[in-house]
Amino acid sequence: MRQAILLFFSTIIHFNTAFTQQPLSPLEASFRQYQAMKAASVYKFDWIPLGPTLNSARADVVQVDATRPGTMYVGFGSGSLWKTTNHGQSWNPIFEDQASFGIGDVELAPSNPDIIYLGTGENLKKPRNFTLPGTGMYRSTDAGKTWQHIGLEDSWAIAEIAIHPKDPNIVLVAVLGHLWSKNKNRGLYRSINGGKSWQQVLYKDEMTGANDIVIAPSNPQIMYASLWEVYPGISGKNSGVYRSVDGGKSWSPCIKGLPTGRLVGRIGLTVSYTNPSKAYALVDNLNNARDEAAELYKTTDGGLTWRKTHAGPFKIFPGIGWYFTDVYVNPKNDEDVFCLGVRLAHSTDGGKNFTFIGGKVTRMTPSLAQGLHLDQCELWINPHNPQHIAVGNDGGFYLSYDQGLSWMHYNNIPTGEFYDITIDQSNFTIYGGTQDDATVYGPAKEINLNFPDPWKYLWIDPWDGGDGCVSQVDPDDHKIVYYSMQHGYAVRLDLHADTTFVIQPELPKDSPDTLRFNYITPYFISPHQGQTLYHGGNFIFKSQNRGTTWKVISPNLALSANSAKKSFALGALVESKLTKGWLYAGTDKGAFWVSKNDGINWIEHSAGLANHYIRSICPSRFAVERVYLAMTGINSDDLHSYLYVSEDAGASWKSIAAGLPDEPVNVILEDPTQENLLYAGGLRGVYVSLDRGISWSYLGQQLPASAVADLEIHEASMELVVATHGRGIYKLNLRPIQAMAAGKIPLDQDHLFEIPVAKRPWFNSSGGEPDYRTLERTPITFWLTAPKPVTLSIRNADQKILWKTTLNGQRGFNQFRWDLVTSRHSSDYPYFVHYERFLAAGVYQMVLSSAGNNDRVRPLNVVDSVSPYAKER
Structure with missing residues (x-):
């Protein structure tokens, strides 16, 4: 009888219609408008990055290439996907110039980590005007160098991606869907050809999306998925767990032992690496008191029956389970379980008892923060060495090689999620409030990621974060x-x-x-x-x-x-x-x-x-x-x-x-x-x-x-x-x-604008070398009536050319930001240090030249910088 009931439900929710193309996200059309306006703009000024990095930002996605541990990926909810190949010493954004930049999930194919699937659209339902929807699924076959858009255009929020352990063309995607309105293109999707076509294999209704999907590594025919009734609230009668035994073609509901009803919210899943019948479900059960909503359930018979693992309350998310509710299992020990909430909970006995992981934290950029930030978003465990773990939370990306006894915090990525800023007009100090990373303040100076961040916390809460909102200066x-x-x-x-x-x-x-x-x-x-x-x-x-x-x-x-x-x-x-x-x-x-x-x-x-x-x-x-x-x-x-x-x-x-x-x-x-x-x-x-x-x-x-x-x-x-x-x-x-x-420049003539005073870097008194922390580039701005090659040159009082460069000018405003370096040298001498020569302090002429036009000339005043340590001494 039970099997008959399960078969009945599976036929209701089993879809085999091949998916070709969904309605395009409106972000696609607006992206084309944005690209066209950007290309046509005559305002080619450089935006100068100021940082900061010390407070980091909310990291929703963390992935490490276990075959090349120095290669790591971090996805920020509204800050794109970043990659390092040198253990985090430097990072580069690798999902630029796309129609959407909100990241839902990223997965590396277990059989080939150069194959990456990326789902766009944040899955964190926060009504703060910055939860950015996406434009569907993307795939890279060259470790993120290039990307191909592979459909699910109307998904808007993608919660999870699972890839077959041996065949990277088999991929399942949990689509949460539109967060604030109904839509039918949600639920669980499956592709067996690398995203060329999709099937909607698990669907309930226009208000219920898929939140999680896991594939049993030891038997990929067995999978577990969860649905979440995400609209209009954060819970609903359609939230629940499902099981597939045929590689995701059909699905049966898991009912016995799990909470049901309209107060069941988000559900996270994990499955044993060695036993496909053993799985865990972390449930936001709002039938309980708010601070006792977290419940961990276990099945050992493939999802037919479940039981709660703990006798007492499990207080890891006080009424905000919609923010977290992820669970992970140690690849080498399926009684070793990690649950994500406000804090990172760890059990060594299959969820009967829990401790919280804290550990000593070292930061790439020193700051007042001391511990592991709260609000855990994703965990990665090295399948070959489970002591090697990574976590993404509201404070950024953390890496540990001793299962959380010590961490490195990679707060050297400029991805701050600001809500509001204000400026102290008396000294040009900028104050800004951020998403759970407090309020920071700092100078309006170009950031140099090779040196410590000069920004500081105005305040920070006892848990190393806190939402910073509006600042004002008397x-x-x-x-x-x-x-x-x-x-x-x-x-x-x-x-x-x-x-x-x-x-x-x-x-x-x-x-x-x-x-x-x-x-x-x-x-x-x-x-x-x-x-x-x-x-x-x-x-x-x-x-x-x-x-x-x-x-x-x-x-x-x-x-x-x-x-x-x-x-x-x-x-x-x-x-x-x-x-x-x-x-x-x-x-x-x-x-x-x-x-x-x-x-x-x-x-x-x-x-x-x-x-x-x-x-x-x-x-x-x-x-x-x-x-x-x-x-x-x-x-x-x-x-x-x-x-x-x-x-x-x-x-x-x-x-x-x-x-x-x-x-x-x-x-x-x-x-x-x-x-x-x-x-x-x-x-x-x-x-x-x-x-x-x-x-x-x-x-x-x-x-x-x-x-x-x-x-x-x-x-x-x-x-x-x-x-x-x-x-x-x-x-x-x-x-x-x-x-x-103001009509002060003739737009029918080329024009060189007044140049601000140029500052040489400070040269230290002991060795006479430039301190690159004090380097400031000087903007040289000019207007051209038509695109053409131009030359910028520096002349002294004797009209001797001391430096020049040729640029491909564009119609409109152009800007070249010069570091005052007049020459660069190299040498095979072992103690050679004078690699770069800077223009000496003095007054010069900056000349803008182009074929068939009169030179445009402006004075350039170069001054020495004051020691940045003068006040300290």
Whole structure:
């Protein structure tokens, strides 16, 4: 009877329809638009990478080539796939120039590690506007040098990949599907020809995706898979475990002994390397109390029956099992089990008892962090030497050769996931909050990965992380800094006294209302008075004493007059720089509110706006009632662009998204000097408009395709700083663009721009050698009316040419960043050290030459750098 029931279920969920092509992800079309705009752009400025690396980023995928242990791969949820071939001394991104850069899973073929399958689309369901969907499956046959797109275009979120141990053309993919909406192209897919065609072999409904798939190494005909009802919540009656005994062609549900019902969430699986009938399932069982939801189950009869391995509660994820729920088994000992949650749990007796792995951690980049970061995402175990393990977590990539007694933390990869940045205008220090890697601050200097990272933690929690959100610097005293964590928790830090004061506001004790804050809660210092702060949840608060006390200055702004815009809380909150007390607030469902009297009265002006998350509001400095707004629909699987302007304080809105790639826009910023000059940060880069949004161009080059989280300008230097969610921070100088916008350069003539003062590296006093930590490249910027070869040369007072280089110039802005090296030498002498010669301090002429045109000449002032250690001495 039991077998008959299982056969009945297997026929319901067994599909053999050959898959040809799914609907393309909208990211494919927007990627082509992005590529075309990037190629056509006349703004060929270099984005300068600033790092940081010390705080690392969330590593969702870790893989090591067991045949070449120095070759390792790390996939960052929103920062692409990185590879090292020298044990992590240096890393390179290997999944660039693709339509999607969010990584779901990566697997090396056990029979040939040069064959790699990559599934795009993050599978971590976080409603924070940066959970990036993907465009399907990719395959490489040359260890990541080149990639082929192999289908499953509508998958959006890929949770797991499993490859046959002997035949790399047999691959199964657990497709989680659209995270925030229904879709039928989800479930478990199988290919027997390396991804040329696919079969959907396990499917339940449009709300249930596949979360995990494992193949028994000793008998690849036996497989285990899990389904997860991921939409609309984090659990459902369709979540469960399935088993196949015919290589994945058909599947039977595993019921006896496992929890069932609408409160079963994510399920992770592992199978013994030697006994295909022995498997483990780690279940997020929300029928239990939140902090006791984790349960580990074991089967020894091929999934027919299961039993819980532990008698007491297993507290590894307190109500957030949707974040983790992965389990792994030692390839040499199937009673040796690892479970991933907030911490890394280890059992040596088949799950009866657990200890937590911590260990001593050494870091490639020294930092204040001390232990193994929390929130474990993936584990890799060397099949030949189980003492050799690697883990990816919210703090990055860790490697151990003694099963976790000691670790090396590879925090030398610039993949920071920033939410927000601010700039100390007095000294150009950048502060930024990151996804579970705290808040960091550092100089606006080009990063050199050969040397220690100069960035530091503003704060870090006792578990070596914590979500950093919004930072602010007191304009009257830059030693007073504000930082925040999730859900409105904000702190004032006094660096004079090294003291902190929590400034999170609360409703009056007798208030009948409930106060709510979004994960990233907006707050800011008034541009008109340095001790005045505003803070926004579903109510807005004001403080006139740096957050020591607060008063409520709004009604519940989540209650829109439009029921479709009923919100949780604010997503953006700002004050006009022109008019004190003019406040603008935007919610997570597109409700826009205005107060022209510092919160005494509020008016909703939401008509004409989409019902999405308002992330950025920019009041104009040039017109009192002009205001710009950017919103994103990524939290509801809407990947279109939404960018607006109002000339009447929001009473009416006009879209200015035309001309941008049709993809989410996260931030809009007006230039501080030119009324018509705008900058927008989108899913893959930064865009510039010279006509207040009528038309747009891609800005710069060498910025990786990564979601732009924030834009800020250091006004003394006119450097535009961009924070990405996945690839760290970059900067670009705006003065040439501002000059063009102001009509100060003739666009029908070649033009060489003024060159900033050039600094030689500091030469140490003991040996006279350059300290390359102090090297700064000098930008030489010029405009060309047409593409052509050009020569840049340096001449001294006697018109002697001391250096020159020939470049293939392009129409528009060009930029060459020079390190001041005039010659390079080599020698076979054993003690030869003077490999590079730098231009001496002095005043020179920089000359731009091209055939048939007059030379363009600018003075170049070269100065010696001051010792970076002078203050220390």
